[in-house]
Amino acid sequence: xxxxxxxxxxxxxxWPARFLRGIVRFLKLxxxxxxxxxxxxxxxxxxxxxxxxxxxxxxxKSANIMEIYAPPCKLSQWVEFLRTSWFERxxxxxxxxxxxxxxxxxxxxxxxxxxxxxxxxxxxxxxxxQMALLTGLISTFVGVALGSLSALIGGGFDAFLTxxxxxxxxxxxxxxxxxxxxxxxxxxxxxxxLLLSVLSWAGLYRSIRAQVFSxxxxxxxxxxxxxxxxxxxxxxxxxxxxxxxxIAISFTFGMTSAIYAQVGLVFxxxxxxxxxxxxxxxxxxxxxxxxFKDSVYFIMAPVTAIALFQLSIVWMSxxxxxxFNPRLRTG
Amino acid sequence: xxxxxxxxxxxxxxxIFFLVRLMxxxxxxxYINELIVQYGLPYAEARDQAASLFAIDLDAPLHLQYLDxxxxxxxxxxxxxxxxxxxxxxxxxxxFLPWTLFxxxxxxxxxxxxGVLIGMLLAxxxxxxxxxxxxxxxxxxxxxxxxxxxxxxxxxxxVYWNLVPIHQMRGSRSPGIEPGFTWVFIKDIFFHAALPxxxxxxxxxxxxxxxxxxxxxxxxxxxxxxxxxxxxLSEGRITTAYVGRNAMLPLITQLLVSIGFVVxxxxxxxxxxxYQGIGYRLLTALSTRDYPLMQGIFxxxxxxxxxxxxVADFVYGWFDPRVRVAGGD
Numbered sequence: 001x002x003x004x005x006x007x008x009x010x011x012x013x014x015w016p017a018r019f020l021r022g023i024v025r026f027l028k029l030x031x032x033x034x035x036x037x038x039x040x041x042x043x044x045x046x047x048x049x050x051x052x053x054x055x056x057x058x059x060x061k062s063a064n065i066m067e068i069y070a071p072p073c074k075l076s077q078w079v080e081f082l083r084t085s086w087f088e089r090x091x092x093x094x095x096x097x098x099x100x101x102x103x104x105x106x107x108x109x110x111x112x113x114x115x116x117x118x119x120x121x122x123x124x125x126x127x128x129x130q131m132a133l134l135t136g137l138i139s140t141f142v143g144v145a146l147g148s149l150s151a152l153i154g155g156g157f158d159a160f161l162t163x164x165x166x167x168x169x170x171x172x173x174x175x176x177x178x179x180x181x182x183x184x185x186x187x188x189x190x191x192x193x194l195l196l197s198v199l200s201w202a203g204l205y206r207s208i209r210a211q212v213f214s215x216x217x218x219x220x221x222x223x224x225x226x227x228x229x230x231x232x233x234x235x236x237x238x239x240x241x242x243x244x245x246x247i248a249i250s251f252t253f254g255m256t257s258a259i260y261a262q263v264g265l266v267f268x269x270x271x272x273x274x275x276x277x278x279x280x281x282x283x284x285x286x287x288x289x290x291x292f293k294d295s296v297y298f299i300m301a302p303v304t305a306i307a308l309f310q311l312s313i314v315w316m317s318x319x320x321x322x323x324f325n326p327r328l329r330t331g
Numbered sequence: 332x333x334x335x336x337x338x339x340x341x342x343x344x345x346x347i348f349f350l351v352r353l354m355x356x357x358x359x360x361x362y363i364n365e366l367i368v369q370y371g372l373p374y375a376e377a378r379d380q381a382a383s384l385f386a387i388d389l390d391a392p393l394h395l396q397y398l399d400x401x402x403x404x405x406x407x408x409x410x411x412x413x414x415x416x417x418x419x420x421x422x423x424x425x426x427f428l429p430w431t432l433f434x435x436x437x438x439x440x441x442x443x444x445x446g447v448l449i450g451m452l453l454a455x456x457x458x459x460x461x462x463x464x465x466x467x468x469x470x471x472x473x474x475x476x477x478x479x480x481x482x483x484x485x486x487x488x489x490v491y492w493n494l495v496p497i498h499q500m501r502g503s504r505s506p507g508i509e510p511g512f513t514w515v516f517i518k519d520i521f522f523h524a525a526l527p528x529x530x531x532x533x534x535x536x537x538x539x540x541x542x543x544x545x546x547x548x549x550x551x552x553x554x555x556x557x558x559x560x561x562x563x564l565s566e567g568r569i570t571t572a573y574v575g576r577n578a579m580l581p582l583i584t585q586l587l588v589s590i591g592f593v594v595x596x597x598x599x600x601x602x603x604x605x606y607q608g609i610g611y612r613l614l615t616a617l618s619t620r621d622y623p624l625m626q627g628i629f630x631x632x633x634x635x636x637x638x639x640x641x642v643a644d645f646v647y648g649w650f651d652p653r654v655r656v657a658g659g660d
Contacts, residue, residue, distance in 0.1 A: 035470070167342055170636050170640055171591075172592075173591075173592075175613060175632055179347070179617065179625055182620060183351065260476045263476065264476070264599050267478065268599065300483075303479055307475045307479050310475060314474035315474075
């Protein structure tokens, strides 16, 4: 490969080069699975949209009753707008004044208060993304810690946790969350993430425990135990690296179920959070936006964003699974 | 198995009991304050009224309250609703639960059977040009949250394309129709349940298709299938009795987990379609802070999940004779 020829092979001084090489290698592995790569690109797109996007797209203006449910731009209108404003350098105000129906300001139209929908989509994703990452991290950590401890310690500890997990799995999670939301204020993101992780520990715990049980019997673990390397060394250096694919999958699973629960709660109006996609759906819903053809973008924009975001995570997890589990790689 | 089910129900009941009472905003205190402010009742009277509504003696220490609550529960007394006084929680549950069991059960059954069928078809036709298309659709359906599917169905079928009369489809049955085993009534309940059922089917079928496909592909490579072929058994018998039956086993375990998930999701789906099942009633109880009703409905949802798990365990034993033998000792 040309990149590898350009980059020196060794030396700590060249860490940017090694970093770059790592990224190239990672991308190559990611692109082995086409669906997974599409998901990965979509996911990166969403991350950029919600983190870098707000720098370029100004926050939705305050209510503007003149522009309630303005229609979104048609493609031809966009081409026309770009042509006149960029190539012919016609001033903005002049375009607006011209007789042609102009949509220059609202890519996806406006909502019931005349606010720009696209701006709301750009600004409303960060909450959800942060929540998802945070919950994924915490729940993975809890699941991995409890699962591996349970399998390695065994005995009564293991039996107790297994029984608890069995019970926990039959508790209907979403109704419990909904009930909790009326008892405690769930407006703190960290607290909500913790709660979601606590509620979802059981499934992950079970799969991690089963994995550790099967790895535990292998020779290299026996060797490490014979060398008396200590529990933490065995967990973190011997067991965990061999189940990274499970951990990656459970991380993405934690993310998707966090998004499901959070958006669901917000949609029902049970959790007060700053304006995000779930709140947009809730607003569109309560203001009857679903019953008019004009306002279909108000509800479909956040709905599509959430659906695509979930899809991107699920698809990305396929590539991740292959990266960490070389046996799945084909060719 | 039965012991665990009972234990689970006890655990959940206690969890909810203590959560409701130990939370910073204790709903009983909230209700007492509400009575004082709204109706100008003196504290003692308000407290008595609250105690009778919650079916609990507020002066007793917590553990005695708990024992009392449990004793009431075992006699089937769930207390009275706060917002519609005079109606017991039990009456409300009896009126709303059947609709949820009907729609969720039918939806899951249809999606499971269809999904298993399509998954097997895909596994047998791995080289077909339409295989990636169907798998792709299944993977998309399985990753989108069920309420998103519900909203999209409502917006497009009901409003944008105007294909179904969503306003008439609200509720669990039309007013004025006598319940009974008549054609009119059956047609009516299917008319009202159609969209929720469609949502349950669409949102869970993708998962069934994908798992059945991979499970069938795995089973097709097993030795006993080759042996069955060598014995000259008919292809139809191999497909149903050898491949299908074994490939379905892991899916039945998944059905266990998904029952709870779908019943929980009915909270969202039923409020989208204004379908008057237990999920819809729970949401109204939540938004009006009707705590006894909330507690009762949550308990009933848990019990129905636990019971359906028991049933699924039983069905699993019927499918897999090995479990029946192992379960004996």
